[in-house]
Amino acid sequence: xxxVGLHLPTLSVQEGDNSIINCAYSNSASDYFIxxxxxxxxxxxxxIDIRSNxxxxxxxRVTVLLNKTVKHLSLQIAATQPGDSAVYFCADExxxxxxxxxxxxxxxxxxx
Amino acid sequence: xxxxxxxxxxxxxxxxxxxxxxxxxxSGHNTVSWYQQALGQGPQFIFQYYREEENGRGNFPPRFxxxxxxxxxxxxxxxxxELDDSALYLCASSxxxxxxxxxxxxxxxxxxxxxxx
Numbered sequence: 634x635x636x637v638g639l640h641l642p643t644l645s646v647q648e649g650d651n652s653i654i655n656c657a658y659s660n661s662a663s664d665y666f667i668x669x670x671x672x673x674x675x676x677x678x679x680x681i682d683i684r685s686n687x688x689x690x691x692x693x694r695v696t697v698l699l700n701k702t703v704k705h706l707s708l709q710i711a712a713t714q715p716g717d718s719a720v721y722f723c724a725d726e727x728x729x730x731x732x733x734x735x736x737x738x739x740x741x742x743x744x745x
Numbered sequence: 746x747x748x749x750x751x752x753x754x755x756x757x758x759x760x761x762x763x764x765x766x767x768x769x770x771x772s773g774h775n776t777v778s779w780y781q782q783a784l785g786q787g788p789q790f791i792f793q794y795y796r797e798e799e800n801g802r803g804n805f806p807p808r809f810x811x812x813x814x815x816x817x818x819x820x821x822x823x824x825x826x827e828l829d830d831s832a833l834y835l836c837a838s839s840x841x842x843x844x845x846x847x848x849x850x851x852x853x854x855x856x857x858x859x860x861x862x
Contacts, residue, residue, distance in 0.1 A: 641785060667850075669853075674855065675855055675856075676747070676749070676835050676837075676853030676854050676855050676856050677788065677835070677853045678747075678853070679850055679851070679852070682850070722787050722788075724787075732778075732790045732793065732801050732803065733778075733780075733788075733790060733851065734790070735780075735787030735788050735789070736787055737786060737787055738786070738787050
């Protein structure tokens, strides 16, 4: 399959543990933030999003935290499973222009 | 699966050649965005098409051009290929009802891997 992110930062966690993936963004005008998951051979898959008027949003097993003061975004995955192994990207968008700016990505490896 | 399809899956070209990549958007979507993803990096925005017109462009030279058809499918054309054009090309479709003034979830296709020799 397609190989994505051969030289990305890697986070290795034990199955069942919680994972935290961090991301810094640079555009202070960004007001919409999204986390994507990309598995080998596939395009990015939407996980969760958050608008700038919020600092926390929860989904199923995932939570996104936004700190606009330091322009930092994090993705928390509870009870990490082997199927969570992938490359994770944060992306931001400003002025509702639909132009997503992606971060560099983090590879999550889940050990059974 | 997102319902966004791309063709071909893989493509090998030589420097100076031209290439056309195709994308079929998810049913009901009227907007297509194209991204270039180099190995080990995040996708970079090339441009977006909304209702058959370009609706935003990233930092890519004019030899990157596109089209959107009445059925909202899209093509990405790259002329005078360079070695650095080797990448995974992703398209994403979305439903935009406010002409680029709203946030809409983008659904990505699996990509076309272009290798330029």
